[in-house]
Amino acid sequence: MLLSEKGFYLTVFLLGLFAAISVQKNVRDIAAHRDVYPDLHRRPERNEPPAPPQWTV
Structure with a gap:
């Protein structure tokens, strides 16, 4: 096998490893955020109107 190969x-292996670790960390961080702010991640009921925006520009 050539050195360039x-x-x-x-490189492909290291990028794949980086991607897998990044996904795991993002899933962990989102789960932690849901524990701290559960009302931000609540799914609306079927007939519930959309929530008003939290801020104004």
Whole structure:
């Protein structure tokens, strides 16, 4: 196997590892945010009107 081929496969492996770790950390952070702010992650009922915006511009 050529050296450039090994470098390519190493780069692909490291990028895949980075992506997997990033997804795990984002899932963990979102779960922690839901624990702290449960009302922000509440799903509206079927016939409930949309909530007004939280801020004005």
